[in-house]
Amino acid sequence: MSDPFSGDATTKKADFVAEVVNHTLHDLVIRCTKTEEVRNYYYLAVVGYGHTVGPAFGGPLASRKLVPIGEVADFPLQVKSSYKRVSDGAGNWVEIPVRFPVWIHPHSEGKTPMCAALSLVKQILESWLSEHPSGFPPTVLHLTDGESSDGDPNHIGRQIMSLRTDDGSVLLFNCHISSLRRSKVEYPHDDSALSDGFARTLFQISSPLPQRFLAAATQLGVQATDGSRGFVFNADPSSIVQFYEIGTSLTGMTPYRWMDNRDDRSESA
Amino acid sequence: MTSPSATQRLDLRVKHFLLPKAGHDLTECEDAIVINPSAFRFAIADGATEAFDSKNWAYQLAKNWVFSTNLLSPDDFWRWVEEEGRALDESWTSLELSWYAEEKARSGSFAAFVGVEVDPVEQEWRAIALGDSCVIHCRDNMVVKAFPVDNSKIFSSSPILTPSRTTMQSHAAEAIVVTNGELRKGDEIVILSDAAAAWYLELAEQKTALVRETFVTLLNQEDNEALAEFFKRERISKRLKDDDVAIIRIEV
Numbered sequence: 001m002s003d004p005f006s007g008d009a010t011t012k013k014a015d016f017v018a019e020v021v022n023h024t025l026h027d028l029v030i031r032c033t034k035t036e037e038v039r040n041y042y043y044l045a046v047v048g049y050g051h052t053v054g055p056a057f058g059g060p061l062a063s064r065k066l067v068p069i070g071e072v073a074d075f076p077l078q079v080k081s082s083y084k085r086v087s088d089g090a091g092n093w094v095e096i097p098v099r100f101p102v103w104i105h106p107h108s109e110g111k112t113p114m115c116a117a118l119s120l121v122k123q124i125l126e127s128w129l130s131e132h133p134s135g136f137p138p139t140v141l142h143l144t145d146g147e148s149s150d151g152d153p154n155h156i157g158r159q160i161m162s163l164r165t166d167d168g169s170v171l172l173f174n175c176h177i178s179s180l181r182r183s184k185v186e187y188p189h190d191d192s193a194l195s196d197g198f199a200r201t202l203f204q205i206s207s208p209l210p211q212r213f214l215a216a217a218t219q220l221g222v223q224a225t226d227g228s229r230g231f232v233f234n235a236d237p238s239s240i241v242q243f244y245e246i247g248t249s250l251t252g253m254t255p256y257r258w259m260d261n262r263d264d265r266s267e268s269a
Numbered sequence: 270m271t272s273p274s275a276t277q278r279l280d281l282r283v284k285h286f287l288l289p290k291a292g293h294d295l296t297e298c299e300d301a302i303v304i305n306p307s308a309f310r311f312a313i314a315d316g317a318t319e320a321f322d323s324k325n326w327a328y329q330l331a332k333n334w335v336f337s338t339n340l341l342s343p344d345d346f347w348r349w350v351e352e353e354g355r356a357l358d359e360s361w362t363s364l365e366l367s368w369y370a371e372e373k374a375r376s377g378s379f380a381a382f383v384g385v386e387v388d389p390v391e392q393e394w395r396a397i398a399l400g401d402s403c404v405i406h407c408r409d410n411m412v413v414k415a416f417p418v419d420n421s422k423i424f425s426s427s428p429i430l431t432p433s434r435t436t437m438q439s440h441a442a443e444a445i446v447v448t449n450g451e452l453r454k455g456d457e458i459v460i461l462s463d464a465a466a467a468w469y470l471e472l473a474e475q476k477t478a479l480v481r482e483t484f485v486t487l488l489n490q491e492d493n494e495a496l497a498e499f500f501k502r503e504r505i506s507k508r509l510k511d512d513d514v515a516i517i518r519i520e521v
Contacts, residue, residue, distance in 0.1 A: 029369050035321055036370040073369050086437065098375070099368045 003145075013145055013177055014106035016237055021046065022102050024244045029073040029101075040068040045124045046103070049117035051110030057103055065124050076101030114148035118156040125163055125170060137168045141247040143175045143240070147198045157205025171207040173230030175243040184235055187217065187228040199233045206231035209246070216249030217242075279389040279452060279521050281309065284488045286496055288514040291504060299380075300462045300515035301328040305335035309387040313402045313515045315462040317379040317430055321370065326357055326378035326433055334384045341386065341397050343445040347435070350399075354433035377434030383417075385460055387452070387519065394458060395449040399441065401428040402515075403466035405473075406450050407457040410481075412473045416448045421471035424463055458519040464512035468503065480508075488518055 003013060025044065032041045045066045048056035055065050059077035080102060083095040125138055140160060163170040176199065185193050191203045206229040209217065217224035220242050230247065232239050283306070289298035299316035301324075312331040316323030333353060340346050354377065361374055381400025388394070396404045398417045401424055406414040418424055432438035452458075461469055472481045480503075487496045503509035 030372055033369045033373050034318065035323075035373070036367065038369060073367070076368075079368050096375070099371060101368055 011237070012106070012108070014108040017143060017177075017240065018104050018106035020240055020244055021104055022100075024248055025072060025103050026100060028248060029069060032069050033073070038070040038073040040070050042069045043067065043128060044069060044072055045121070047117055047120055047124070048104075048107060049113050050107060053113055053116045053120055056107075058105060059103075061103070065120075066128060072103065076103050077105070078102045111149035112144060112146045113150040114144060114153045115150045115156050118142070118153055118160060122156060122160050122163070125160065129163060129165060129170075132165065134166045136250065137165050137170050139171045139173065139247055139250065141173050141175070141244060143177065143243070144202075145177045152201065154201050154205060157201075161205065161207055168210075169207070171210070171230065172205060173209075173243070173247050174202045174206045175232045175235050175240060176202060177236075177240060178234040180234075182234045184239055185231075185233040186222065186235075186239060187224040187231065189225075189227045189229070194233060196233075202233065203229060203231050213246055213249055216246045220245060222246065277390065277392075279392055279454060281387065281389060282489075282520040283311075283517065284491065284520075285517040286488055286493065286514070287516075288497055288500055290513055291501070291511050297324075298513045298515075299324045299327055300513040301331040302515050302517055303328070303331040303335045304517065308335065308338070309389060310335040310384065311387070311460055311517050311519070312382065312384040313460050313462055313517060314383075314431070315381040315400065315402050315513065315515065317381075320379040321373035321376070322357065322361070322378045323380055325360070327380040327382075329353060329357060330380055330382050330431060331384075334382070340384070341395050341447060343397075343442065343447065346397055346399070346445055347442045350431055351435045354435050357433045377432050377437065379430040379432055381428065381463060382431045383460060385458065387458065389452075392452045393449060394452055395447070397445065397447045399429070399431045399445045401425070401463040401466070403461050403463070403470075404448075405459045405461070405466065405469060407459070407473070408453065408455070410478065412470070413456075414448065414450055415466075415470055417446045418463075418466065418470075421467045421474055424467045428463075452521050454521055456521040458521070460517040460519075462513060462515040464510040465514045465516050468509040471508065485518070488516070 028042060028044065029038060032039050043066050046056040048054065055063055057064055057067065060075040061067055061071065079099050082098050082100055084098045085093045085095055121140055128138060157172060160170055160172050187209065188203065191200045194200050194203055209224055209228050209230050214224055214228065222242055232243055235243065283304065285302050285304065287295065287298060287300060287302055289295055299318060301314045304311050312334045314327035314331040316327035330353060334340055340349050357378060366374060381402040383396060383398040383402040383404055385394060385396045385404050396416060401418055403418050404416050405412060429441050429444040432441050459469060484499060487499055500509060500514060504511050
């Protein structure tokens with residue numbers, strides 16, 4: 001994760017992924033905000049793995065495994081100030097001040113203990129499922145930049161996919177990012193385009209995209225149809241953003257197109 | 270409200286009813302009904318649940334429209350919305366907002382609006398709308414005109430609404446629509462927010478007279494408790510979507 005993306009020596013993968021996760025959390029909070037109140041429509045867990053395996057929230061939420069979104073909203077690690085370009089309605093652009101929160105900082109060290117990380121995810125899911133047996137099935141968005149260093153994740157991945165509520169099975173979506181310039185595979189129906197054994201393993205532990213996720217993918221211009229798995233291999237930066245947008249589209253609301261505003265000028269508050 | 274009888278002047282009998290979503294109380298209702306009886310002006314506004322301060326925006330639009338004059342042409346209405354939006358913005362300046370409320374506020378507030386003015390002497394009505402709150406004109410139990418949505422099947426989950434930040438939503442000006450109609454004794458004008466309008470139109474389309482008559486009887490009796498029970502049953506039957514309900518019924 002400390003390496004840059006292929007073809008973009010200036011952007012470290014870890015920095016970019018942290019930015020995407022922070023924007024995703026921001027978007028989820030805004031979707032749940034009504035006037036000044038955040039409604040607890042979701043519970044969120046962020047797990048990081050590398051040198052250690054554990055909850056990745058920083059600040060007041062540090063070490064919390066599962067957090068209602070209202071608390072996520074109220075306890076970011078930091079709130080930064082920035083400027084955002086918006087249309088003035090008369091064909092011009094104006095810059096307006098905005099504040100945006102940060103919950104996680106990038107870390108990149110150690111190996112890739114994927115099985116241990118997925119075991120922790122399973123434990124978090126089981127705890128939530130025991131309290132919400134009829135809830136909307138949880139979605140797991142797993143992002144990795146390499147092969148598992150602690151064994152074959154197939155077994156634990158299948159265990160996660162077998163968990164369920166009365167409303168359906170837990171969804172596990174996987175996104176692999178690469179430092180090498182290789183052709184990416186997005187939301188495949190089968191593993192015929194995957195030459196790599198590790199890629200096939202991740203494909204096998206990726207859930208098919210339900211209808212509402214497919215609709216979000218279509219809205220984003222992503223090729224995904226009935227039977228497509230929630231899986232991307234050799235993802236580039238735009239694929240990572242889309243992976244999170246599609247994976248958090250369960251409200252049926254328009255995915256947050258923050259990539260359109262990448263010229264935001266940031267400064268620390 | 271019953272206006273004094275006069276030669277060639279129509280008498281109006283006006284009743285209204287407001288009901289929040291199931292499990293909510295009236296203070297949480299984002300629909301607003303305001304009536305100016307002396308000017309025969311009536312408005313319903315339906316604040317968008319996802320937007321910032323939409324309940325206040327809906328009430329502000331409805332109240333200030335019925336106590337204004339004219340505002341029945343798209344140009345006049347849009348200029349007025351711009352002024353009202355600025356006033357709403359100013360009401361927020363003293364608020365200390367969290368980062369997420371600030372983010373919501375930046376997009377402004379949104380509401381569906383329909384305003385109706387009745388002229389009992391000229392025996393006509395005029396209306397203006399931006400959004401999917403509706404006015405339905407009935408004669409002999411048949412729909413003469415439903416405006417701006419004329420079919421129960423075409424209510425959308427994302428209509429163009431009346432924005433408080435007009436500069437960011439200038440396209441909404443093109444969605445303002447106006448209409449008018451003649452009135453006769455015995456006619457009925459019903460003004461409704463979207464869920465109730467879809468329900469009322471569907472009753473008319475299916476010619477389900479009994480349900481409609483029950484509603485009119487309860488409304489005329491001003492029995493709000495019985496009306497709330499009635500709508501609870503309509504929601505359970507799935508004929509009515511679980512949304513805030515705002516209805517003004519004018520019997521001519």
